[in-house]
Amino acid sequence: MTSESITTEYSSKPVILLVDDNEEILDFLQDDLEEKYTILKASNGKEALEILNSDLVNLVISDIMMPVMDGYELCRTIKSDFEYSHVLVILLTAKNTIQAKIEGLELGADAYVDKPFSPEYLQAQIANLLSNRNKIIDYFISSPLVHIKSMAINKGDESFLEKLNDSIYKNIENTELDVKQLAETLNMSRPTLYRKIKAISNLTPNELIHIARLKKGAELLAKGNYKIYEISEMVGYSSQTNFGRNFHKQFGMSPSVYVQKLNDKN
Template identity: 35%
Template sequence: EKGIGLAYTAGLIHQMSGKMHVESVPGKGTSILVDIPVVLIENKTVLKNIDHQTEEIITAENVGESGVRSFIRKERKPLILVIDDNVDLLRMLEESLEPDYNTVTATSPLQALTIATQHDFSLVICDIMMPEMNGFEVIESFQSNILLSHIPILILTAAADKNIEYTGYKKGAVSYLSKPFKIEELKIKIESILSFRRELIYRFQSDKDFHYNEITCSAKDEQFLQKAVSLVHENLDNVNFDVEMFCKNMNISRTLLHTKLKNITGISTTEFIRKIRLNKAYIYLKKSSMSVSEVAYLCGFNDPNYFSKCFKRAFDVFPSKVKQVS
């Protein structure tokens, strides 16, 4: 039986300062009338948010035939996109996750794919069985799109079939949850995925010699990162190699390059170039007979003093000390 229950509905209506009137006649049926306060402002409908702390702007852009609806609060929380054709489930997840995460929900996978390119999502939760486009196709669409390939995907399904779970992982999903599930179980899954992503970013920032497949979630991201690192290596001693030249050689816009690097590595494009240079400098200092100044110039720094400051900030040791130990 579908539905979220009369008591649950009444609770939601009450939290939105609304009223529910129920009339029931034995043998004839039940009629329910719901009143929710609405204010029109500049042709936009504003409803009170469930927790009374924010307002939700509902327009044709985010609620319409597509069924897209969003709760995005001002606090900096992880942003999660939830895709499912079950509206009741979406509303339940929206309310349950809201204290810890910002959420955008969509009943239309095609619309969700468009929305995914417009926001910086930390995670996608996607149902497998949907009429317009199944979850496997959604995963493939994310994995093949350079704008979206870094976003981890958790799949949901009501089908008790291990083959579905296996196929989901094979397509690129990072986790799996069977319906019905407890909300606490989902929250544990979400936090585990986000913690792992933070660990990957930390690994990139702390390791001087990393493997691309260890810090990326997709083959496309692995190729992207490998190309980015190779470009910096190819221009290691070029002091004029900057963000503009980097973008031109990567053949993508400055905004996209920044977004991708930020999501994969946690740092900006400028910081990325500097880190790759400093990583190489550390290796040279450990394994070669070059002086600190020679290494600085070789790695694209035209000021040895500035190089030493950057090196100390990155590795908490001066390059001269690394040279002495080696």
């Protein structure tokens, strides 16, 4: 069991998929965004879905009016498909009407930007969406009793995260629990499970298992029914020392200090 604290890392550039049938707009957006983001491009919704099937994308910026598959259909498909329902979507359109905006938001779009738009405004929208996602992830990682489903941005992801959490907890005493066993339990392929966990949490499955063990330990500590050494074994640690070291690295306090803080609140 590692003794390293798990934190999210945002050193690699977030991946943005640009979707528009106008090559000039694609090139303009790419020139404006590629310093901060890794850019992928598609000329319609169908091409965009093919890219989403092969690449881990953080955010899609799509025009609405396109041939083959328009932006509305692309957004609907993204937000209703388990494989990439976590992907953030910004819709761009010249249809500057309230009804057009309502339709896009009802399909699950995370933001709506009118054409012509200010590059600075679009940059701010992108940064805000990604920053909010990262804050949610960091809050989950650093807070002992915050549930994994707090990272979900829609009902589908919430259901997936609850099932994932249940699967980890059912096997939490198993010190060898890994992504292969989790995938079998959830009836998913390992690549699909890995991609989904990484996309939602920016963690690998093994890192998420590590945090889940510590969070279960915090939950048991809060109940006050077991000794620390008992809890260590119950959550898959070979020793109380190892559990205590990992707990302190992850949450900034030892299990005993954590219990004392809980008692002081009551």
